[in-house]
Amino acid sequence: MNDEKNNSQLEKEKKSNKPNRLRFKGLMNTLAGGIIGSVLTITILPQTNFFEVAFSSSPLTAEQASSQSSQTNAVTVQKTAAGSGDAASASVIADMVEESSKSIVGIVNMQTQTENFRFSNGENNRSEAVESGSGTGVIYKINDKNAFIVTNNHVIEGAQEIAVTVYGGEKTTAELVGADPLTDIAVLKIDAKYVTAALEFGDSSTLRAGDTVLAIGNPLGLDLSNTVTQGIVSAVDRTVSVSTSAGNWDLNVIQTDAAINPGNSGGALVNTTGQVIGMNSLKIAEDGVEGLGFAIPSNDLVPIINEIMEKGQVERPYIGVGLANLEEVPQMYTQNLPNEIEGGVMVTNIDPGSAAAKAGLQVQDVIVSINDRKVENSADLRKYLYSELEIGETASLSIYRGSEKKSIEVFLTSNNSN
Structure with missing residues (x-):
């Protein structure tokens, strides 16, 4: 990641x-x-x-x-x-x-x-x-x-x-x-x-x-x-x-x-x-x-x-995103999410050419689960990714893009290759 x-x-x-x-x-x-x-x-x-x-x-x-x-x-x-x-x-x-x-x-x-230091002839x-x-x-x-x-x-x-x-x-x-x-x-x-x-x-x-x-x-x-x-x-x-x-x-x-x-x-x-x-x-x-x-x-x-x-x-599985815990994101960026969404992580940046970029993830997408495992914060996502998944596997992310829910498949690469 x-x-x-x-x-x-x-x-x-x-x-x-x-x-x-x-x-x-x-x-x-x-x-x-x-x-x-x-x-x-x-x-x-x-x-x-x-x-x-x-x-x-x-x-x-x-x-x-x-x-x-x-x-x-x-x-x-x-x-x-x-x-x-x-x-x-x-x-x-x-x-x-x-x-x-x-x-x-x-x-x-x-x-x-x-x-x-400033001397007579300049800094x-x-x-x-x-x-x-x-x-x-x-x-x-x-x-x-x-x-x-x-x-x-x-x-x-x-x-x-x-x-x-x-x-x-x-x-x-x-x-x-x-x-x-x-x-x-x-x-x-x-x-x-x-x-x-x-x-x-x-x-x-x-x-x-x-x-x-x-x-x-x-x-x-x-x-x-x-x-x-x-x-x-x-x-x-x-x-x-x-x-x-x-x-x-x-x-x-x-x-x-x-x-x-x-x-x-x-x-x-x-x-x-x-x-x-x-x-x-x-x-x-x-x-x-x-x-x-x-x-x-x-x-x-x-x-x-x-x-x-x-x-x-x-060496660990790598998606290629920067994340922010949803609870820390200013409300102006979350106002279009459904009211029932309380936990999750927002994508703050994406590494060009990464698995996330290839899969179509976008900045401000909110990840709420990975392989049907609920994601409350970035530590949840990272722990599951590093402990349960392997390089070369595909992870299914449930995301919200505004009020619209989507499912995105991400092929996990290695952090060693970036």
Whole structure:
């Protein structure tokens, strides 16, 4: 969909069919304004978006990681009980943290800032790279040449340069392998000479409320690098609605009371055996609210990481439209709709040559259903499109063009081909 590409009108932080999955929408309506990620943030929506490793005493050594990567490029989840080390002694935990910290990096988002100066001979501009935000990253793979880092997309989004500080304080510059703004995941790479160890991913599906977890990251910047906080898994399979640069999305997360602060975004949430079972991404920072942090589960991270490593991005079905939630559209544009139409999305722009353009969609058309699935807002449409449909399939859209109802068939192409 073109709302990933036409988000100038939108705001800027895997499947689970479990019956006990909880939704936060009511809570989010109240507390959305208090969500913070890194110094650069991703926000939990109030639904009013306008226009829109198994632990064997240490992490992987460089030699082990290199050997593993020579067999396969894909990242895997280690099927070890995530809470199996909860009874470990404090000294064992400290040993684990000390080793795990070697795989945690600091990330600084550098963006160009231009200043205007007036001299006697006229105006001159001076541009320089300045720190725009900071966060954390996790080294998860090392080969002969490179070390690969996973972090949140909102930590590095918009960066002209990505500065990385590794364990011990040495600094280097990272290259962006690829990113997925919708799921807020990015993969970076640096020269392997800067690192000595990588962390493995644990199986987040084994997590239970009450399991001990630790967050490792750089709260408030690199001055407090490798800060460790401990807590428990407060809940699994939470869903929070977030607003990203690619549109609104329902993000599956682990809830934890381990302290997470700005700068922790992209850092590791590890179990007591030293496996990464989540990536710290969000928290609620509101007066009277404590201990509400959220991490993207490792089992959701791994498929996205592997696709980014393979293709440089996540490939999804693509229609080619920009959308606005109907409730946010000025009444002058909706006055001809039937009175019974309360939900839906209005087409605000169409990518020339896209599937939508070929199918005959027009600006100001109102989409009310897709394949007979009711569409209340853009998040509904996007979730169904990305979760239920495949590239190459045809989707049937029910639309209103003024007061006239129409059915339009759209052949779904790939966002990778545009």
